[in-house]
Amino acid sequence: MTSQNKTARYNPLELTDEELVERANRELFHTTVAYEELMRRYQRTLFNVCARYLGNERDADDVCQEVMLKVLHGLRQFEGKAKFKTWLYSITYNECITQYRKEKRKRRLLDALSLDPQEEESPELDAVQVTDRISLDRWLVHVNQVDREILVLRFVAELEFQDIADIMRMGLSATKMRYKRALEKLRSHLDNPF
Incomplete structure (x- = not known):
């Protein structure tokens, strides 16, 4: 060989x-x-x-x-x-x-x-689907775009905070703070879905 x-x-x-x-x-x-x-x-x-x-x-x-x-x-x-x-x-x-x-x-x-x-869903339909099906996809509509990106990279891609900060060109503490606030916002929607 x-x-x-x-x-x-x-x-x-x-x-x-x-x-x-x-x-x-x-x-x-x-x-x-x-x-x-x-x-x-x-x-x-x-x-x-x-x-x-x-x-x-x-x-x-x-x-x-x-x-x-x-x-x-x-x-x-x-x-x-x-x-x-x-x-x-x-x-x-x-x-x-x-x-x-x-x-x-x-x-x-x-x-x-x-x-x-024709592919667009109405916001009213989206709100009904959020209450019907508790999933990451549906709850992500309650946070802004940057926070959504952080949550997706953390939960779906399973990246560490430093990796997320590097990807998004943010400081580590800012990334962690945005993550924490996004989770708090999602929790408040879980407690009060309407």
Whole structure:
């Protein structure tokens, strides 16, 4: 067995994220085994973060695909100063913001043209659904956009506060304070749903 065959054969399930990043950088674009394992590990959580942030699965799927492409093409620029998971969610966060702004502009244009997008739910329907189904998705409507992002990164992506602060370019104490206030606001809605 040649030394090339020894280095080419490995079980990606047994490697850490950092080892997979190193392998992917050596392998891409000849083979994508390490890259595919990295994406497999985070695919479900990545989709859940996007869906909760954007509010619908169609946009979430589009953003996930865009994030995966950005990771594929940007992996060589990943310096390893942060964990791969933090870097991945930083890209995800930025792509979600881009998509959110794009949808917001589209809604403003539709409003200006007096067109009513059929996919939009009424706020009254949303309030009824909140009382009917207690879920993170429905309760997140009660906090502002920045607090929603913090909660999603904390609960869905399961990131540490420092990682969230880095992704959102905020101080650690400010991130923790916003998190605490968002939880207090959600608790007050749980106590008084109307």
